[in-house]
Amino acid sequence: MSEIKVVTNILKANDELSALNSKKFDEKSIYVINLMSSPGSGKTSILEKVITKLKPEMKIGIIEGDLYTTMDTQRIESKGVPVVQINTEGACHLDANMIQDAINNLNLNGLELLVVENVGNLVCPAEFEIGEDIKITVLSTTEGNDKPLKYPLAFEKSGAVILNKVDLIEYTDFDKQRFYDDVRSINETVTFFETSCTKDLGLDELCIWIKNKVEEKQNASKGK
Numbered sequence: 001m002s003e004i005k006v007v008t009n010i011l012k013a014n015d016e017l018s019a020l021n022s023k024k025f026d027e028k029s030i031y032v033i034n035l036m037s038s039p040g041s042g043k044t045s046i047l048e049k050v051i052t053k054l055k056p057e058m059k060i061g062i063i064e065g066d067l068y069t070t071m072d073t074q075r076i077e078s079k080g081v082p083v084v085q086i087n088t089e090g091a092c093h094l095d096a097n098m099i100q101d102a103i104n105n106l107n108l109n110g111l112e113l114l115v116v117e118n119v120g121n122l123v124c125p126a127e128f129e130i131g132e133d134i135k136i137t138v139l140s141t142t143e144g145n146d147k148p149l150k151y152p153l154a155f156e157k158s159g160a161v162i163l164n165k166v167d168l169i170e171y172t173d174f175d176k177q178r179f180y181d182d183v184r185s186i187n188e189t190v191t192f193f194e195t196s197c198t199k200d201l202g203l204d205e206l207c208i209w210i211k212n213k214v215e216e217k218q219n220a221s222k223g224k
């Protein structure tokens, strides 16, 4: 069917551009995170916390993907790190082409960590590689236990999954053990974090882990 072929071609073209982005990030030893979740899980809140904690230790840049507004970009700008906004004008995910444009507007020299906040959507962002080192998916305790099995691709492709809003768990019927079992059934090697942005829980652990990843990439490129 021609429709299927078009989708295959789009993904192939995207993979080629993604490889170019990835090459550029590798040359400059920049560790790149593609942060994904449904709207409202806490991506921007987690980023605000991570920036505050890691900014004294490393040079961070942010790319904000949003459908129409610049609200998240303003929140990140107030933290004093370079940020580039991608307005997708309705498109429900970021692709490698958009990231290529964005990095042309960002000074990559000296950057050590680049985090891309993808469009809030648990479905198609996972299908589009953007040149990242890792995908991280955030799920919050208020979204319900069914989400990992309903939207498996995001969880399957992620190197880490963050369970956010653990401060609210007692007000929900969220079952943490079921969450761990379901995600593990999709992805055996995933790393888990539990966080609360309002109570500042689990964010130090997340930052230590990110810092290690950044250093691993820097050491690997020094060894080349």
Ligand SMILES: Nc1nc2c(ncn2[C@@H]2O[C@H](COP(=O)(O)OP(=O)(O)O)[C@@H](O)[C@H]2O)c(=O)[nH]1
Pocket: 037, 038, 039, 040, 041, 042, 043, 044, 045, 046, 120, 164, 165, 166, 167, 168, 195, 196, 197, 198, 199
């Ligand atoms: N109680 C609670 N609220 C949170 C937490 N993290 C984020 N929020 C709130 O959830 C809403 C959505 O957060 P935001 O960071 O904008 O999510 P995003 O759409 O994924 O970027 C905001 O009102 C945040 O203040 C958390 O850990 N606990």
Ligand SMILES: [Mg+2]
Pocket: 043, 044, 045, 072, 117
């Ligand atoms: Mg956001």
Ligand SMILES: [Zn+2]
Pocket: 091, 092, 093, 124, 125
């Ligand atoms: Zn989409």
